[in-house]
Amino acid sequence: MLMKNTTSENIFVFGTQYYRAPTPLSVDWKSDLRRIKESGLNTIKIWCIWGWMEPEPGKYRFDETDRLFDLAEEIGLKVVPNTILEAQPFWITRLYPDCNMVNHKGEKIVSGLRNECFVGLSPGQCLDYDEINVQAERFLTVLASRYKSSNNLLVWDAWNEIKWAVDGEGLFCYCPATIKKFRNWLGEKYGNLDNLNKAWMRIYSDWEDVFPPKYPRTGYVDMLDWRRFITHKVTKMAEFRVNALKKGDPEHPVMIHTGGSSIGYPSQIPIYGVDDWKLSVTADLYGTSFYPNAFMPEPTLSKCALCLDATRSASKNRRFWISELQGGPASNGFVKEDITPEEQRMHIFSALSKGAKGILFWQWRNERLGIEANGFGLTHSDGSVSKRTQMAKDIANVLNKYSSVLNEASILPSEVAILFDPDTYILNWTIEGAVPDSQGFGSELVDLVDRSIHGYYKAFWDNNIQCDLIHIDDLSEVKNYKILVLPFLFFVERQTAKIIEKYVRDGGTVISDCYLGEFGEHCLSSVVTPGNGLDKVFQAREMNVVQTEEIKIEPIRKDGLFRGFEEKDSLAGYLFENSLHPFSEGKVIANFKDKNPAIVEARYGKGKSLLFGSLMGAAYLKGLSPGFKKIIKNLSEQAKICSLVEIGSDHFVETRILKGKDYYLLFCLNYEEEIEITLKIHLPGKTYRIRELSGGTPIPCKLMNDCLLIKTNVPNNAAKVFLISQRAKA
Numbered sequence: 001m002l003m004k005n006t007t008s009e010n011i012f013v014f015g016t017q018y019y020r021a022p023t024p025l026s027v028d029w030k031s032d033l034r035r036i037k038e039s040g041l042n043t044i045k046i047w048c049i050w051g052w053m054e055p056e057p058g059k060y061r062f063d064e065t066d067r068l069f070d071l072a073e074e075i076g077l078k079v080v081p082n083t084i085l086e087a088q089p090f091w092i093t094r095l096y097p098d099c100n101m102v103n104h105k106g107e108k109i110v111s112g113l114r115n116e117c118f119v120g121l122s123p124g125q126c127l128d129y130d131e132i133n134v135q136a137e138r139f140l141t142v143l144a145s146r147y148k149s150s151n152n153l154l155v156w157d158a159w160n161e162i163k164w165a166v167d168g169e170g171l172f173c174y175c176p177a178t179i180k181k182f183r184n185w186l187g188e189k190y191g192n193l194d195n196l197n198k199a200w201m202r203i204y205s206d207w208e209d210v211f212p213p214k215y216p217r218t219g220y221v222d223m224l225d226w227r228r229f230i231t232h233k234v235t236k237m238a239e240f241r242v243n244a245l246k247k248g249d250p251e252h253p254v255m256i257h258t259g260g261s262s263i264g265y266p267s268q269i270p271i272y273g274v275d276d277w278k279l280s281v282t283a284d285l286y287g288t289s290f291y292p293n294a295f296m297p298e299p300t301l302s303k304c305a306l307c308l309d310a311t312r313s314a315s316k317n318r319r320f321w322i323s324e325l326q327g328g329p330a331s332n333g334f335v336k337e338d339i340t341p342e343e344q345r346m347h348i349f350s351a352l353s354k355g356a357k358g359i360l361f362w363q364w365r366n367e368r369l370g371i372e373a374n375g376f377g378l379t380h381s382d383g384s385v386s387k388r389t390q391m392a393k394d395i396a397n398v399l400n401k402y403s404s405v406l407n408e409a410s411i412l413p414s415e416v417a418i419l420f421d422p423d424t425y426i427l428n429w430t431i432e433g434a435v436p437d438s439q440g441f442g443s444e445l446v447d448l449v450d451r452s453i454h455g456y457y458k459a460f461w462d463n464n465i466q467c468d469l470i471h472i473d474d475l476s477e478v479k480n481y482k483i484l485v486l487p488f489l490f491f492v493e494r495q496t497a498k499i500i501e502k503y504v505r506d507g508g509t510v511i512s513d514c515y516l517g518e519f520g521e522h523c524l525s526s527v528v529t530p531g532n533g534l535d536k537v538f539q540a541r542e543m544n545v546v547q548t549e550e551i552k553i554e555p556i557r558k559d560g561l562f563r564g565f566e567e568k569d570s571l572a573g574y575l576f577e578n579s580l581h582p583f584s585e586g587k588v589i590a591n592f593k594d595k596n597p598a599i600v601e602a603r604y605g606k607g608k609s610l611l612f613g614s615l616m617g618a619a620y621l622k623g624l625s626p627g628f629k630k631i632i633k634n635l636s637e638q639a640k641i642c643s644l645v646e647i648g649s650d651h652f653v654e655t656r657i658l659k660g661k662d663y664y665l666l667f668c669l670n671y672e673e674e675i676e677i678t679l680k681i682h683l684p685g686k687t688y689r690i691r692e693l694s695g696g697t698p699i700p701c702k703l704m705n706d707c708l709l710i711k712t713n714v715p716n717n718a719a720k721v722f723l724i725s726q727r728a729k730a
Contacts, residue, residue, distance in 0.1 A: 013154070040397055042077060057095070086163050117370075122167045141245070144249035162274045199221065224427060242282055260289060286321070287320060290304075292326065294326055415465075418457060418468070427519070492519075513616060540586045553590050561634045587602065666724060692720060
C-alpha cells in the first residue's frame with residue numbers, strides 16, 4: 001500500500017461507483033480506471049462489504065481494496081469507500097443465533113442473500129444487540145485505520161441508502177433488544193409510567209407490559225411514538241457508524257447517503273425512519289441517490305426538483321452530493337428503465353443549480369450479477385465508451401475548468417418555506433396505511449401529505465420562485481421567510497401553533513390547506529378546526545365537511561389574489577370540500593359552487609393568513625386547478641417576493657442563481673422546445689461581464705433600469721450556465 005497522506009486539491013467531485021464485490025472482475029480494473037480518468041471523472045466509489053472483507057471473526061481480506069486504492073492513485077483518481085454493514089458475514093448467525101431481527105408478527109427474520117449483493121447476509125442480525133454492535137464497530141474501525149493515510153482517500157461513506165430494513169418481510173424490528181430500547185426511550189420522553197399512561201390514555205402498571213403497536217389503523221398516539229422511536233433508532237445507528245469510522249480515521253470527513261429524500265419518497269419516514277434533517281447532522285456531508293427514471297415514485301420534473309431542494313434544505317450548511325445518479329438503463333430483472341444522455345445532462349445541471357457539490361454515477365460498467373445484471377452502466381457492457389460516457393466527459397470538462405467557481409458558490413436565501421412535519425407522514429400512514437408488501441404500503445391516500453407538499457412546491461416552481469423545505473424542529477427559524485406554507489397539516493401541537501401565531505402576528509404570511517390541526521396533543525381530534533387556537537389566526541373555522549370528487553371554486557372578484565384571472569384559470573380543490581365560517585376579520589374571497597365559503601383571507605397582527613377549504617396543493621398537482629399558479633404568483637408579489645430572473649416569454653425555463661464571493665452563476669434549464677428568450681436579471685451593482693461556462697465566450701448584455709438584459713437561445717432539453725462577474729472599478 002502507498003501510505004503517504006497529501007492534501008486534496010480543490011476538485012469538484014464528479015465520478016462513478018466502480019466496485020461491488022465481486023464485480024467488475026480484476027482483469028478489467030486497470031483499463032477501466034484509465035478510461036474513467038480519460039472521461040474526465042476524478043473519483044471512484046468502492047463498496048467495502050463487511051461480509052466480503054471479514055470471512056472469519058477478526059481476520060480480514062484487504063487485498064482487493066488495497067489494489068484498487070493503489071491503481072486509482074497511480075492513475076490519478078480519488079476514492080470514496082462506501083461501508084456496507086447490511087451484508088453481514090456468514091458466520092454471524094452461527095456465533096450469535098439468538099440476535100435475529102423480529103417482524104411485527106413475532107417471526108424471527110432469517111437472513112439470506114440480497115437481490116443485488118450476494119457476499120453476505122441481509123438484513124443480518126440486529127445491531128441493537130451489543131454483541132452484533134461490537135463486531136460491526138470493530139470492522140469499521142479496523143477498515144478506517146487501514147486506509148486513513150492513503151493519498152487518494154477523499155471521504156468515507158458510512159451508510160449506503162440507510163438500508164437497515166432490507167430484505168425482511170413486514171415491519172421491524174420487534175426483537176427483545178429493540179423493544180428494550182423503545183421502553184427506555186419512552187422513559188426518557190415521559191419521565192415515568194404515569195405520564196405515559198396519561199399521554200397514551202392507558203392503564204399500564206409495569207413497563208414490561210408496554211409493547212410497540214403492530215399494525216396501522218389502530219392506536220394513533222402509540223404508533224406515532226413507535227415510529228418516532230424508529231427514526232431516533234436510525235439516527236443513532238448513523239451516529240454509531242460515523243463515530244466508528246472516525247475512531248479509526250479522525251482526519252477524513254464522513255458522509256452518509258439515503259436511497260431518496262424524505263419528501264418525495266413517502267415510505268421513508270413511516271416505514272424506514274429516514275429523516276433527512278436528523279440524519280444530515282450526524283455526518284460531515286450528506287448525500288442522496290437519484291434515479292428519476294427508475295425508482296422515484298411518480299417521477300416528474302417538479303418532483304425531481306423537489307427531491308433535490310429537500311435534500312439541500314435538510315443538509316443546511318453541509319455540502320450535499322448526488323451519491324448515486326442513474327448511469328444507464330435501470331435493471332430489475334428483464335425490465336429495463338432507460339435514461340438518455342440528454343436526460344442525464346439535465347439532471348446533472350438541475351442538481352448543480354440546487355447547490356450539489358458532488359455527483360457520482362451508479363455505475364461505470366453494467367452490473368454482472370442478479371436482477372441488476374446488464375443495467376446501470378455509464379459505458380457499454382464491455383466497458384467501451386457510450387453516448388452517455390461522452391456526455392459525462394463533456395460535462396466533466398466544464399466542471400474541472402470551473403471547479404473553484406462551482407464549489408464556492410452557494411444558493412441565495414429563499415423567501416418561501418414549505419413546512420415538513422414527519423409526524424404527519426407517520427399519521428397519514430397510520431390512518432390510511434398497511435404493513436408494506438409487494439403491493440405497496442397502504443391505500444391511494446397513504447401519500448396525501450407528500451402529494452400536498454409536492455403540489456405547493458410545484459406551484460412556486462412553475463413561477464420560478466425558490467422554496468426551502470423547513471422541518472418542524474426548525475420552525476423557530478421561520479421568521480427568516482416571508483411566506484410559510486402548511487400543506488395538509490392535519491396534526492398540530494400547541495407549541496407549533498404558538499410559533500405559527502407569532503410568525504403571522506409579527507408580519508409573516510401563512511397559507512394552509514383544510515383540516516389544519518384536526519388532531520392535536522395525544523392525537524385527540526380537535527373540537528374546533530383549525531385547532532389549538534389557529535382559528536383566530538385564520539379568522540375562520542371549518543363547518544360542513546364533504547368528501548367528493550368534483551370540487552369547483554369560484555372567485556368572488558377578479559382582483560387581489562385573482563388579479564389577471566382569465567377563462568382558462570379555473571380553480572378546484574381535491575378530495576375534501578370543507579366550507580368555512582369566517583370571523584369578523586375574515587374575508588371570503590372565493591366560494592364552492594354551492595356558494596359556501598371556500599377561501600378566507602385575513603389580517604392578523606402585522607401579517608396575513610389564507611385558509612383553503614380543500615387540498616389545493618394536491619389539486620394543482622393532479623392538474624385540476626391551473627389557476628392556482630396565478631394565486632401563488634399574486635400572493636408572492638403581495639409579499640414582495642419576485643424571481644430574480646424574469647423571462648420575456650410564457651415558455652417555462654427553470655432558472656436558479658448561486659452566489660460566489662464576487663460573482664453569480666445563473667442556471668437556465670429548458671425542458672421544452674428550443675426557444676430564444678430575453679433574461680431580465682435583478683442584481684445589485686452596475687457593471688458585469690458575462691460568459692457561458694460551456695463555451696467560455698463573453699456574452700453581450702445591456703443594463704436597463706438597474707437590470708441586466710441577456711438575449712440567448714436555449715435548445716430543447718438543454719441547460720445553459722452563465723458566469724456573471726463584477727467588473728473591477730476603474
